[in-house]
Amino acid sequence: MLIKKASDIRPFEITSKKNYLNRRAFIKAGGVIGGAALATPAIGAIVPDNSLSENKRVKIPGVTPSEFSTDEAPNSYEDITTYNNYYEFGTRKDDPYDNSQDFDPRPWTITVDGEAEVTGTFDFDDFIKPHDVEERIYRMRCVEAWSMVIPWDGISLADIIKRFKPTSKAKYVAFETLYDKRRMPGQRSRVLDWPYREGLTIAEATNPLAILAVGLYGEALPNQNGAPIRLITPWKYGFKGIKGIVKMSFVERRPKTSWNLSAPHEYGFYANVNPEVNHPRWSQARERRIGAGLFAAKQPTLMFNGYGEQVAHLYENLDLRRNF
Numbered sequence: 070m071l072i073k074k075a076s077d078i079r080p081f082e083i084t085s086k087k088n089y090l091n092r093r094a095f096i097k098a099g100g101v102i103g104g105a106a107l108a109t110p111a112i113g114a115i116v117p118d119n120s121l122s123e124n125k126r127v128k129i130p131g132v133t134p135s136e137f138s139t140d141e142a143p144n145s146y147e148d149i150t151t152y153n154n155y156y157e158f159g160t161r162k163d164d165p166y167d168n169s170q171d172f173d174p175r176p177w178t179i180t181v182d183g184e185a186e187v188t189g190t191f192d193f194d195d196f197i198k199p200h201d202v203e204e205r206i207y208r209m210r211c212v213e214a215w216s217m218v219i220p221w222d223g224i225s226l227a228d229i230i231k232r233f234k235p236t237s238k239a240k241y242v243a244f245e246t247l248y249d250k251r252r253m254p255g256q257r258s259r260v261l262d263w264p265y266r267e268g269l270t271i272a273e274a275t276n277p278l279a280i281l282a283v284g285l286y287g288e289a290l291p292n293q294n295g296a297p298i299r300l301i302t303p304w305k306y307g308f309k310g311i312k313g314i315v316k317m318s319f320v321e322r323r324p325k326t327s328w329n330l331s332a333p334h335e336y337g338f339y340a341n342v343n344p345e346v347n348h349p350r351w352s353q354a355r356e357r358r359i360g361a362g363l364f365a366a367k368q369p370t371l372m373f374n375g376y377g378e379q380v381a382h383l384y385e386n387l388d389l390r391r392n393f
Contacts, residue, residue: 129284129289141218153165158253169293183243184238184239186235221285222286222287225277236319240321241319243319245264245266262331294312296313304373326338339393345389346393355370
């Protein structure tokens with residue numbers, strides 16, 4: 070779901086400045102997560118530091134589709150990279166593109182702490198490069214509610230978690246975004262309590278659908294889409310997809326998350342796509358695919374965004390009306 074803070078305009082009824090000026094139809098909704106594996110050199114070898122720093126479009130070669138990919142056509146690269154929610158760079162849909170062009174995502178480190186045998190601060194390339202298995206980069210095309218169909222390229226979150234050997238006390242995985250008001254102008258506002266924080270249960274984090282994306286359309290992840298690394302969980306609403314990750318923590322208690330802290334009656338911890346639970350300000354039973362046009366008929370929203378076969382078992386004993 071594309072989220073908002075204080076407007077009564079629904080997220081899927083908002084268009085970007087570019088699309089408005091061009092009078093183009095809304096972007097088609099859905100998300101794409103890559104899944105088939107490819108043995109490849111470290112990402113750093115494919116995408117050199119200077120290429121990321123200059124925000125160039127650099128190919129990640131040889132990525133192949135996932136068995137979990139949708140057969141829906143993806144949105145264009147232009148649409149995907151100019152219509153974004155990334156409040157660290159502003160609250161308008163075109164702010165992330167406009168305000169992140171000078172952001173330098175390298176060097177980048179990620180701290181791992183908490184209930185795990187392996188902890189510390191790791192360079193980006195070391196963090197995403199497995200040491201005990203053949204490195205794999207996934208392309209999975211998944212549908213995300215009221216979003217876009219995006220061919221994300223990334224690494225299985227389960228594979229990364231396995232390397233850090235979480236203990237039996239690790240019930241959740243918490244994430245934090247970079248906090249840097251100088252380089253991220255949106256953090257100068259009080260729209261959220263910075264830094265941005267998100268979390269998953271350990272079972273959700275090790276589900277095959279969860280990935281840490283490092284690219285899209287076979288290219289290095291652009292700044293406005295969360296460079297150099299972000300979370301993708303296609304059965305959940307979009308605000309769970311934390312960007313610019315600098316910290317991953319294995320914790321025993323449910324972590325506090327940004328939108329749940331900001332508006333707990335609107336944004337729950339789980340954030341599973343559920344047509345039977347309305348947002349306080351609108352129904353979630355039907356949706357209009359972005360890209361279909363303002364006058365296109367709405368379609369029924371699918372439970373778990375259509376990924377029930379892969380994730381429903383995670384919530385068998387959970388009241389999904391109370392745990393929204």
